[in-house]
Amino acid sequence: MSRVTIPLGPQHPALKEPANFSITVAGEKILSTSSRLGYNHRGMEKACEERTYIQDMYLLERICGICSHSHSTAFVQTVEEIAGLDVPRRALYIRTLIGELERIHSHLLWLGVAGHEIGFDTLLMYSWRDREVVMDLLALLCGNRVNYGINTIGGVRRDITAEQIAGALRDMDILEERTRYYIDIATSEPSFIARLAGVGYISREDAVRLQAVGPTGRGSNVAIDIRATDPYAAYGEVDFKVITDSHCDVYGRAVVRLLELMESYRIVRQVLKEMPDGPVTVKAPRKIPAGEAVSRVEAPRGEDVHYVKGNGSDKPERVRVRASTMANIQAVNKMMENNNLADVPIIIAAIDPCFSCTDRCVRVIGGKREDLGWRDLRRHGISWYRKHWGIDFGELNRKLHSLRGER
Amino acid sequence: MTREENVQKQLAGRFPEVSATIRIARERRIFVDVPEKRFIEVLDYVREELGFPILCLIIGLDEGERFGIIYVLSSSDGNIVTLKRHVPRESPVIQSVYDRLPNSEIYERELADLFGITVTGLPEGPRYPLPDDWPAGQYPLRKDWKPEMLGSKEAAINE
Known part of the structure; x- marks a missing residue:
C-alpha cells in the first residue's frame, strides 16, 4: 500500500494546543511520526534574566495553567537553596497540600479529556463536575482556581485555618467516593477497557530508553516518582505508594492516574492532620548570592526540572526550565507506531500534554x-x-x- | 560513606583531573566541571559505571568568552550529577550525544537555536524552538542579544 504523510496541526480540532505531527500512514496504519514543537515558545527564560527573582516566580507560575504550582515550587526551591534559606516546616506542608490538590484537579481533568477523546462524553461531564470540588477548595485556600500564587521565596503567602482543614477533609471524602466509582468503571466497563487496551503501546525498554516521565513512564512500569526518589517539600515525611502499571498502553496510563488520585487523598489527609504549627515564611533577601541549583518537582504530568544560576544581584543570571511534556514527546512519536490513525487524539492526550485553563475573574x-x-x-x-x-x-x-x- | 561521597571518590579515582572540581552541593546533588578533552569519557563513565543513566536536561550558559554546557544526569534513586563542559565563543562546536541518549535531541536543538552552538551528529529534523523564518545569526539566549536586534518585520509580529 502506498505511503501518505499527513500533517496534523499546528492548528487542528483534535489538538488543544499548537503542535505539529507529521504522520506517515499506509492505509489506516501509522508507520512513523515526527513532531515539530515551539509554537508556544514565549522567550520566558530570556525574560527571567531581566526581571527580579520575585517577578520571575510569578512569571514562571504562568508557564502552565495546570502545573502552575509545580513550576513555582521548583523555582522557589532552587532560589531558596542558593540563598541558603531554611523554609519553615508548616510552609513545606502547605506546599505539599497545594501540590497534591493540583494533582487531583489535573488527573480528574485528564480523565474527562480522555473520556471525550474516546467518545465517552458522559465521563467528561461527570469528572469535570467532581473536579469543581477541588477547584473550589483551591480557590478557598489560595484565592484562585488556577495560578494559586501561594508560594513565595522563603515560604508560602497564606496560612491555613482550622476550619479550612476541616472543610478540606470533608472534600477529600467526597472525591474519594467519586474516584472509587471511576476506578470501578475503568476496571469493569468493557467498552472503556476495549477502547484503551493495546492503544499507544510503549514497552518498558522503550520508555526507559526515551526517558518518559510521570504517569507516562509509570504506565509502562518505570517506577520513578520524584516525590519518592528525590523528596522535596514535606514528601519525605508522608507515606504513599508509587503507582505503576504493566499494561504499557493508554489503559495503563489511565489506571496509574486513577490510582494516584487515591494516593493523593491519603497524602492530603496526612498533611492536614500532621500540619506543624509555626510561621509560614522566613524573610528572603532581595539580592540572591552567586550560585547554582537544580530542583525537581513531580508535576501531575511528570518531572519538572528547574535550574537557576545566581550572580549576586536581584536578577538571575540564567533560568532553565524543562516541563514534563518536553521529556515525553519522543515517547509519543514511538507510541503512535502501528496504531490506527483514529487513535492519534487519545494517544496524544494520554501523555496529558499541557492544556490551558481560565481564571474565574476577567x-x-x-x-x-x-x-x-x-x-x-x-x-x-x-x-x-x-x-x-x-x-x-x-x-x-x-x-x-x-x-x-x-x- | 554516603552515595554522594562514593560517587565523588570513584570519579576522582578514575579521572584525577576533575577531582578538584567535584562539589557536593547538598544531599543528592553533585556538580562537576569537566575538561572538554575528556568530556565524553567522563559522561559515559558516570552514565554507565556510576549508575546515572537518565539525562534530565542540557543547559546552555553564556559566560562571555566561552559557553558553558551543563548535562544534568540522574540516577533512578534520585541523585543528580551535573557535568559542565566549556566551548569557546568563536568556535562553539560540540558532538551530539544522541547516539547514547536519544532524548538529548530536543535539548541539543535548543542549544543550536538559542545559543548558536553547532551540534554535529544530530539526525535530520525540524529546528526547535524558534520559527522556521527566524533570521539567521540571531541567538536570543546570548547575553549580547536584545529584542531590538530583530528587523522591523519580526518586530511587527511581536507587537
Whole structure:
C-alpha cells in the first residue's frame, strides 16, 4: 500500500494546543511520526534574566495553567537553596497540600479529556463536575482556581485555618467516593477497557530508553516518582505508594492516574492532620548570592526540572526550565507506531500534554472596565449566547410544554 | 560513606583531573566541571559505571568568552550529577550525544537555536524552538542579544 504523510496541526480540532505531527500512514496504519514543537515558545527564560527573582516566580507560575504550582515550587526551591534559606516546616506542608490538590484537579481533568477523546462524553461531564470540588477548595485556600500564587521565596503567602482543614477533609471524602466509582468503571466497563487496551503501546525498554516521565513512564512500569526518589517539600515525611502499571498502553496510563488520585487523598489527609504549627515564611533577601541549583518537582504530568544560576544581584543570571511534556514527546512519536490513525487524539492526550485553563475573574476591556465574578461571568455568557447565535431554549420549552399538554 | 561521597571518590579515582572540581552541593546533588578533552569519557563513565543513566536536561550558559554546557544526569534513586563542559565563543562546536541518549535531541536543538552552538551528529529534523523564518545569526539566549536586534518585520509580529 502506498505511503501518505499527513500533517496534523499546528492548528487542528483534535489538538488543544499548537503542535505539529507529521504522520506517515499506509492505509489506516501509522508507520512513523515526527513532531515539530515551539509554537508556544514565549522567550520566558530570556525574560527571567531581566526581571527580579520575585517577578520571575510569578512569571514562571504562568508557564502552565495546570502545573502552575509545580513550576513555582521548583523555582522557589532552587532560589531558596542558593540563598541558603531554611523554609519553615508548616510552609513545606502547605506546599505539599497545594501540590497534591493540583494533582487531583489535573488527573480528574485528564480523565474527562480522555473520556471525550474516546467518545465517552458522559465521563467528561461527570469528572469535570467532581473536579469543581477541588477547584473550589483551591480557590478557598489560595484565592484562585488556577495560578494559586501561594508560594513565595522563603515560604508560602497564606496560612491555613482550622476550619479550612476541616472543610478540606470533608472534600477529600467526597472525591474519594467519586474516584472509587471511576476506578470501578475503568476496571469493569468493557467498552472503556476495549477502547484503551493495546492503544499507544510503549514497552518498558522503550520508555526507559526515551526517558518518559510521570504517569507516562509509570504506565509502562518505570517506577520513578520524584516525590519518592528525590523528596522535596514535606514528601519525605508522608507515606504513599508509587503507582505503576504493566499494561504499557493508554489503559495503563489511565489506571496509574486513577490510582494516584487515591494516593493523593491519603497524602492530603496526612498533611492536614500532621500540619506543624509555626510561621509560614522566613524573610528572603532581595539580592540572591552567586550560585547554582537544580530542583525537581513531580508535576501531575511528570518531572519538572528547574535550574537557576545566581550572580549576586536581584536578577538571575540564567533560568532553565524543562516541563514534563518536553521529556515525553519522543515517547509519543514511538507510541503512535502501528496504531490506527483514529487513535492519534487519545494517544496524544494520554501523555496529558499541557492544556490551558481560565481564571474565574476577567476584566472586560473596552468601553467599560469592570471586574466579573464567577456568577456574573456565567450570566454574561448565557445572555451573550442568547443575544447572538446561541440556542434559544424558549421555543423548545414551549414545544415541550405543549407536547405534555401544559399550555 | 554516603552515595554522594562514593560517587565523588570513584570519579576522582578514575579521572584525577576533575577531582578538584567535584562539589557536593547538598544531599543528592553533585556538580562537576569537566575538561572538554575528556568530556565524553567522563559522561559515559558516570552514565554507565556510576549508575546515572537518565539525562534530565542540557543547559546552555553564556559566560562571555566561552559557553558553558551543563548535562544534568540522574540516577533512578534520585541523585543528580551535573557535568559542565566549556566551548569557546568563536568556535562553539560540540558532538551530539544522541547516539547514547536519544532524548538529548530536543535539548541539543535548543542549544543550536538559542545559543548558536553547532551540534554535529544530530539526525535530520525540524529546528526547535524558534520559527522556521527566524533570521539567521540571531541567538536570543546570548547575553549580547536584545529584542531590538530583530528587523522591523519580526518586530511587527511581536507587537
